[in-house]
Amino acid sequence: MSRASYDGVVIAAPVTIPYVRYSTRDAHWFLGRALAALVKRAGVKKDQLDGLCVSSFTLFPDTAVGLTQHFGLSPRWLDHIPMGGASGVVALRRAARAVQAGDADIVACIAGDTNHVDSFRANLANFSRFARDAVYPFGAGGPNASFALLTSYYMRQYGIAREDFGKLCVAQRDNARAFPLALLRKTLTLDDYLNARPIADPLRLFDCVMPCAGAEGFLVMAEERARRLDLPFARILGTIERHNAFPDDPIQIRGGWALDRDDLYAQAGVGARDIGFAQLYDDYPVINVMQLEDLGFCEKGAAADFVRRNSFTVGGTLPLNTSGGQLSVGQAGAAGGYLGLTEAVRQLTGQTLGASVENARHGLVSGFGMINYDRGLCSGAAVLGRA
Amino acid sequence: MTPPLIKPKPRNPVRALRRPTLPPPARSRAALRLTAAAAEGRFELQHCCDCGTVQYPPRSACVTCLSTHLEWRETDGVGELIADTVLHHSNELYYRERVPLRLGMVRLAAGPSLLAHVHGDCGSAPTPVRLRAHLDKSGQAVLMALPSQDTTNMADDPMLREMTSDPKFRKVLVTDGKSAVGQAIARAMIDAGAEIVWAGVAEPWKQAGGLDALAKLPQIEQVTLDVTDEKSVRDLAGVIGGKVDILINTAEFHRAHGVADRGTETAHAEMEMNYLGLLRLAQAFGPAMQARAAEGSVPATAWVNLLSIYALSALPSHGTFSASKAAAFALSQNLRAEMRHAGIRVVNVFPGPIDDEWNQLLPPPKLAPAALAGAIVKALREGVEDVYPGDVAQDIVRRFRESAKVLERELWDQ
Numbered sequence: 001m002s003r004a005s006y007d008g009v010v011i012a013a014p015v016t017i018p019y020v021r022y023s024t025r026d027a028h029w030f031l032g033r034a035l036a037a038l039v040k041r042a043g044v045k046k047d048q049l050d051g052l053c054v055s056s057f058t059l060f061p062d063t064a065v066g067l068t069q070h071f072g073l074s075p076r077w078l079d080h081i082p083m084g085g086a087s088g089v090v091a092l093r094r095a096a097r098a099v100q101a102g103d104a105d106i107v108a109c110i111a112g113d114t115n116h117v118d119s120f121r122a123n124l125a126n127f128s129r130f131a132r133d134a135v136y137p138f139g140a141g142g143p144n145a146s147f148a149l150l151t152s153y154y155m156r157q158y159g160i161a162r163e164d165f166g167k168l169c170v171a172q173r174d175n176a177r178a179f180p181l182a183l184l185r186k187t188l189t190l191d192d193y194l195n196a197r198p199i200a201d202p203l204r205l206f207d208c209v210m211p212c213a214g215a216e217g218f219l220v221m222a223e224e225r226a227r228r229l230d231l232p233f234a235r236i237l238g239t240i241e242r243h244n245a246f247p248d249d250p251i252q253i254r255g256g257w258a259l260d261r262d263d264l265y266a267q268a269g270v271g272a273r274d275i276g277f278a279q280l281y282d283d284y285p286v287i288n289v290m291q292l293e294d295l296g297f298c299e300k301g302a303a304a305d306f307v308r309r310n311s312f313t314v315g316g317t318l319p320l321n322t323s324g325g326q327l328s329v330g331q332a333g334a335a336g337g338y339l340g341l342t343e344a345v346r347q348l349t350g351q352t353l354g355a356s357v358e359n360a361r362h363g364l365v366s367g368f369g370m371i372n373y374d375r376g377l378c379s380g381a382a383v384l385g386r387a
Numbered sequence: 388m389t390p391p392l393i394k395p396k397p398r399n400p401v402r403a404l405r406r407p408t409l410p411p412p413a414r415s416r417a418a419l420r421l422t423a424a425a426a427e428g429r430f431e432l433q434h435c436c437d438c439g440t441v442q443y444p445p446r447s448a449c450v451t452c453l454s455t456h457l458e459w460r461e462t463d464g465v466g467e468l469i470a471d472t473v474l475h476h477s478n479e480l481y482y483r484e485r486v487p488l489r490l491g492m493v494r495l496a497a498g499p500s501l502l503a504h505v506h507g508d509c510g511s512a513p514t515p516v517r518l519r520a521h522l523d524k525s526g527q528a529v530l531m532a533l534p535s536q537d538t539t540n541m542a543d544d545p546m547l548r549e550m551t552s553d554p555k556f557r558k559v560l561v562t563d564g565k566s567a568v569g570q571a572i573a574r575a576m577i578d579a580g581a582e583i584v585w586a587g588v589a590e591p592w593k594q595a596g597g598l599d600a601l602a603k604l605p606q607i608e609q610v611t612l613d614v615t616d617e618k619s620v621r622d623l624a625g626v627i628g629g630k631v632d633i634l635i636n637t638a639e640f641h642r643a644h645g646v647a648d649r650g651t652e653t654a655h656a657e658m659e660m661n662y663l664g665l666l667r668l669a670q671a672f673g674p675a676m677q678a679r680a681a682e683g684s685v686p687a688t689a690w691v692n693l694l695s696i697y698a699l700s701a702l703p704s705h706g707t708f709s710a711s712k713a714a715a716f717a718l719s720q721n722l723r724a725e726m727r728h729a730g731i732r733v734v735n736v737f738p739g740p741i742d743d744e745w746n747q748l749l750p751p752p753k754l755a756p757a758a759l760a761g762a763i764v765k766a767l768r769e770g771v772e773d774v775y776p777g778d779v780a781q782d783i784v785r786r787f788r789e790s791a792k793v794l795e796r797e798l799w800d801q
Binding site: 132133135136137140142197199203 | 415490
């Protein structure tokens with residue numbers, strides 16, 4: 001059975017609460033600001049938000065439920081999505097169906113986290129049962145070691161070089177130089193990338209996202225409501241999500257996208273060649289490369305050649321992470337899963353804060369989340385279209 | 388190739404002592420079974436009894452068929468290192484002090500992929516390896532990939548040394564150097580490369596067989612120690628307490644005495660030495676050993692208690708002795724819980740009857756002192772914390788785990 005379209009439902013009002021490396025505030029503060037920004041941006045009353053969807057790692061002991069009382073909301077639809085980097089795409093899918101079904105009129109999707117001086121370490125220790133049992137005791141706090149292992153495997157298996165990863169990181173940094181909210185805006189040269197401080201071989205400093213504090217948000221509503229509110233919006237053409245794909249692969253070489261991309265493009269009615277820009281989830285460049293393959297920009301194992309033949313700045317042949325992505329803007333916890341979506345909506349609605357991709361009709365946004373043990377479990381993607 | 392361990396230079400007393408830190412100790416209840424097996428030197432993984440899947444990390448249901456009928460079984464560690472990395476950075480204090488650090492992903496022939504420490508002598512991925520589970524400094528199991536063939540100086544790998552207590556270059560106190568067992572252990576420590584072995588001698592004016600010959604060895608230093616005398620214990624700790632790397636408590640009082648035998652003198656003497664003696668030693672020597680648990684390349688590392696297999700279930704013909712060893716066992720569990728904060732390994736040794744005069748009436752097989760000593764060296768080298776040396780101990784611990792109640796009856800008439 002073919003999947004129902006998202007016709008008549010749109011995404012609008014992208015907001016970003018500026019990132020900071022460390023904050024003394026808590027997650028509630030960042031999420032509250034995101035909510036306030038959405039209300040202001042849409043010109044609605046807070047009570048008109050009858051749907052709420054929240055993602056955050058540092059909200060404990062609260063969940064989305066606690067936030068309703070915290071922020072004085074009485075939504076008739078509520079979701080809490082603990083999927084890290086896949087949260088944005090998944091939130092969009094859930095919210096769009098809720099609006100389509102009439103279960104909510106305006107869904108506020110927010111994601112945000114704080115970053116105290118020692119909170120990153122504390123979160124890692126209790127990230128998941130498998131991480132606590134089988135990763136954290138080895139000193140591999142955080143995803144660095146897991147990504148180092150799969151990066152080295154990928155390089156050996158598919159003959160991709162550090163220079164290729166570096167080309168992506170340098171291009172993203174070029175994009176970030178025009179994006180006022182990026183925390184890392186200093187020029188990055190390929191030499192800087194190649195000779196940076198080693199973190200976990202073959203990863204060096206600029207392969208790794210920088211944890212920070214911040215929040216992102218957007219609204220999902222019916223198209224006619226967006227028009228009435230005079231809100232620029234983007235269309236939701238196709239979406240996918242998948243969890244724990246390919247569990248029998250001894251180490252991760254592909255994500256759920258490889259399983260679902262045909263479904264994604266069939267629902268969207270466009271193919272990879274029609275994509276004007278891609279906001280790929282970029283906690284480490286190997287994941288960008290994996291997605292270029294798994295989302296159909298090139299064959300599996302052909303990413304090295306694809307990277308060498310293309311350019312990824314805003315004016316390039318495939319504009320990639322046009323705000324600089326997490327590698328340059330920073331990773332504000334779960335907001336990292338929203339960063340690509342808010343940027344894509346800005347690009348498609350002429351509201352960019354940085355450089356704009358000329359004439360892009362379609363944008364691809366992907367998400368990837370939750371390194372539970374040895375691999376990222378959640379993958380998602382969405383194709384958005386200009387109205 | 389791992390460079391051989393070099394004999395450490397004396398510590399500069401002005402320099403700050405490196406304080407012991409620990410790798411993260413938290414585990415789920417399921418994962419503690421990996422620790423339980425590693426504590427005895429076994430590598431066990433979860434096997435599904437219904438479909439045979441071998442799985443890791445530990446789960447509460449089978450990843451293939453969802454059966455909850457899971458069993459921990461000894462598993463072949465043969466596998467392939469499919470990816471490896473060197474960590475140059477860690478958020479954990481313990482690892483910050485130990486980077487660069489090799490980690491890798493090992494695909495076992497049995498099925499699952501496991502994240503593991505990687506021995507320095509393993510080649511780069513892909514390469515065949517052997518996987519073992521070891522207790523780390525926190526006392527919890529971690530996995531370590533070893534080269535598929537033994538290499539020279541293999542035991543000297545820095546990460547492997549974090550998980551083991553090799554006597555090489557270490558200073559060892561054997562609390563009773565008069566007994567045959569104590570002497571065998573002292574010799575075994577010297578053979579294993581110990582730098583100094585202090586042999587404790589109570590009542591030095593009394594002769595003891597073999598002591599003169601032992602004292603002639605250059606590594607032996609005879610010291611006065613009576614564990615039943617608080618002052619004697621404190622005095623010795625005042626002199627050598629800050630140097631002991633491995634303490635092996637062999638002091639033991641043993642008579643064949645039952646409940647119906649009149650009087651409490653024997654029971655009292657057994658408790659004085661076997662239980663309170665351990666407590667005195669722990670109070671006098673424990674703190675200094677813990678303070679030195681991360682010092683240099685050859686830090687203080689282990690505390691060995693000579694218990695008895697009858698600490699698990701009493702042998703009525705040696706009833707009061709069994710009771711004193713049960714008390715000592717309980718105390719040593721507490722000692723382990725306290726010493727874990729510094730990463731000092733507490734090794735409990737549960738021998739069956741030792742071939743000495745106090746077990747004259749017990750039938751063979753009996754454990755020769757040299758065999759017991761060999762088992763202790765092996766445990767220290769392999770980082771094992773519970774040792775059941777000899778056939779009788781092995782037999783009884785198996786029966787104990789099958790049914791403690793059946794064993795209780797079985798021991799009545801021995």
